[in-house]
Amino acid sequence: MNLKAQLLEYFSANQSQIRTQVISLVTEMVRQKTINVVSDKLPEFPFLKFRGEEYRVADIIKRELENSGIDYKIFARMEGRPNVISKLGQGRSGQCLLMPAHMDIVPAGEGWDTDPFEVVEKDGKLFGRGTLDNKGPLASILIAAQVLKKLGIDQELSGELMIAALSDEEAEDPDGINYGIGYLVEEKLINPTMSVVPDIGGDMLEIDVAEKGRTVIRITAIGKQAHGATPEKGVNAVYMMAKLVTEIEKMKFRYEVHPVLGHPTLNLGEIHGGVASNIVPGTCYIYIDIRAVPGQTEKILLDQLQECITKVPVGDFKVEVLSSNQPHAISPKVELVRKIQENAKEYLNLEPQAIGQGGGTYAKTLCLNGIDAVGWGPGDGDAFHVANEYIEIKQLIDFALMTCLLAVDLLA
Numbered sequence: 001m002n003l004k005a006q007l008l009e010y011f012s013a014n015q016s017q018i019r020t021q022v023i024s025l026v027t028e029m030v031r032q033k034t035i036n037v038v039s040d041k042l043p044e045f046p047f048l049k050f051r052g053e054e055y056r057v058a059d060i061i062k063r064e065l066e067n068s069g070i071d072y073k074i075f076a077r078m079e080g081r082p083n084v085i086s087k088l089g090q091g092r093s094g095q096c097l098l099m100p101a102h103m104d105i106v107p108a109g110e111g112w113d114t115d116p117f118e119v120v121e122k123d124g125k126l127f128g129r130g131t132l133d134n135k136g137p138l139a140s141i142l143i144a145a146q147v148l149k150k151l152g153i154d155q156e157l158s159g160e161l162m163i164a165a166l167s168d169e170e171a172e173d174p175d176g177i178n179y180g181i182g183y184l185v186e187e188k189l190i191n192p193t194m195s196v197v198p199d200i201g202g203d204m205l206e207i208d209v210a211e212k213g214r215t216v217i218r219i220t221a222i223g224k225q226a227h228g229a230t231p232e233k234g235v236n237a238v239y240m241m242a243k244l245v246t247e248i249e250k251m252k253f254r255y256e257v258h259p260v261l262g263h264p265t266l267n268l269g270e271i272h273g274g275v276a277s278n279i280v281p282g283t284c285y286i287y288i289d290i291r292a293v294p295g296q297t298e299k300i301l302l303d304q305l306q307e308c309i310t311k312v313p314v315g316d317f318k319v320e321v322l323s324s325n326q327p328h329a330i331s332p333k334v335e336l337v338r339k340i341q342e343n344a345k346e347y348l349n350l351e352p353q354a355i356g357q358g359g360g361t362y363a364k365t366l367c368l369n370g371i372d373a374v375g376w377g378p379g380d381g382d383a384f385h386v387a388n389e390y391i392e393i394k395q396l397i398d399f400a401l402m403t404c405l406l407a408v409d410l411l412a
């Protein structure tokens with residue numbers, strides 16, 4: 001019997017056992033409050049000693065891998081924030097597929113109907129913080145690894161499959177130091193040739209092949225402070241900023257429409273200025289968030305903002321780039337995408353389409369480092385970071401099967 005037939009038979013013969021296993025794994029992981037927020041917000045979560053505390057989930061993953069006899073390595077930039085990388089296959093062909101999911105979560109927030117950290121099963125769905133983002137998909141790929149091992153299919157893979165449970169996806173401190181994918185890539189600790197990142201939702205109907213770049217900029221208007229009774233002696237920074245904001249709103253990006261990503265966007269998200277009604281404000285600043293398409297370099301963006309600034313007659317402006325990454329796009333025709341589409345069609349009767357998105361996932365970090373990475377996975381894209389986050393159990397089981405089939409197609 002060929003490998004794919006063997007996998008299909010295993011999944012259909014063991015549906016209820018796999019279902020029980022996926023539910024218990026997700027439940028156990030969701031109980032771990034691996035909340036990742038920026039350090040400034042840490043005091044709001046007194047039960048956390050440090051951001052993330054991903055070791056709590058990593059311990060579960062390690063136990064599961066050990067019980068299944070799957071080899072793994074741990075890489076950690078900091079104790080307590082590990083990355084668990086399991087390896088299956090011979091690793092002879094040079095092909096290596098990385099499937100990473102993150103162990104950290106965003107805070108529960110408000111508006112939940114049930115305890116966010118106690119999984120509730122209802123109508124074939126699991127509700128709880130992290131069920132979708134990203135502990136459910138993590139359980140799914142872990143089970144895929146266990147099935148491949150159990151059936152001895154890992155021995156038939158001449159390439160390598162890396163199922164990875166990573167830290168530090170949900171928040172970034174101003175120091176920019178990353179403990180997850182950024183760390184692994186910067187330190188060259190992993191070297192995959194391709195990757196599927198199950199962290200976009202889309203119910204397995206969307207394959208994220210392109211992501212916009214993101215540039216966050218602070219612009220400060222520098223006027224001159226004065227007594228509120230003699231405004232003529234000062235330069236009002238709020239008036240300056242008001243003029244600049246009008247120019248920015250009118251600004252037309254110079255770019256070419258991207259076939260998948262479409263148009264760039266700009267959001268003016270914050271404005272701050274002034275201290276008291278009887279003081280002429282000396283400074284005023286805004287934060288803007290630009291999502292760029294390929295071709296729009298940081299220099300082009302800054303040049304365009306500078307053109308807006310020159311239209312404001314008085315005062316100085318300071319422009320600071322707080323963070324910036326480039327857009328990326330891979331061809332929707334690569335083998336990785338084709339195999340996802342073929343398997344989804346043949347075994348799930350789904351027709352996933354190549355899409356682009358404005359946010360950044362692990363796929364961006366990987367693609368910018370030369371690795372063909374796409375986002376594809378189970379779950380409702382609207383259920384991320386909201387109250388009553390959920391995932392469909394059937395999708396988790398289907399995704400485990402898809403992971404196994406993809407490994408066979410790409411690595412056997």
Ligand SMILES: [Zn+2]
Pocket residue numbers: 102133134169199
């Ligand atoms: Zn996520």
